[in-house]
Amino acid sequence: MKQIIELNVNGESYTVAVNPWQTLNEVLREEINLTGVKLGCGSGDCGACTVMVDGRAVSSCLSLAVEMVGKEIMTVEGMAPSGEELHPIQESFVKKGAIQCGFCTPGMELTALNLLNNNPSPTYNEIREALAGNLCRCTGYKKIIEAVGAAGQKMKEASERKTS
Ligand code: FES
Ligand code: FES
Incomplete structure (x- = not known):
């Protein structure tokens, strides 16, 4: 019922x-x-x-x-509630060409958000580890990892600007 x-x-x-x-x-x-x-x-x-x-x-x-x-x-x-600006993670995926068919992208981006909320400056290997449970059937992992790293940097700079 x-x-x-x-x-x-x-x-x-x-x-x-x-x-x-x-x-x-x-x-x-x-x-x-x-x-x-x-x-x-x-x-x-x-x-x-x-x-x-x-x-x-x-x-x-x-x-x-x-x-x-x-x-x-x-x-x-x-992730981008205003609907006008993308979230930095989304922006970074676009800029780095980390999207192919896009099927894995929403899951990748939310896992990336989870990681960056807990670890704003992850190493390459930490990103790989965090994304280990997200499979990309287009196998674009390198660009995805780079995009997450770049997004982390951007989010960190933005939060430093806010607190300074
Ligand atoms: S659809 Fe949920 S983990 Fe694959
Ligand atoms: S971009 Fe196609 S599954 Fe990842």
Whole structure:
């Protein structure tokens, strides 16, 4: 039997009727129409479905929607809330040519955000490690790693400017 729940996604509240077994991925894509979140393997192996929940990157294919009540969910659509300017990570992916088909990009960017929030100046290897659970079927890893490094630098400079 369906339950009516309220989900907070990208700062907006959505009331949805869900079955207890429906994943967050399915509800985001099919009920809320946020198709930036992708479904790849459906089993926690590819990272394409990554979203942020209460500031932590999680696999939406492994999370039940009913368990997300009261939490703050962010999808790639929420990274640049004004809709006018891209988030520095997104900008960096574009500038560095780190996008090919784009299927892995939302998950990569949210995993990168998770990393940079915790470690603003990651080394090349730290970025590689952080992205180890995100697969790119186009195999553009080098540019993705470079883009994350450049975004980290940019975000760090911006926060230093704010505090000086
Ligand atoms: S679709 Fe969730 S990890 Fe692959
Ligand atoms: S850009 Fe195609 S899967 Fe990564």
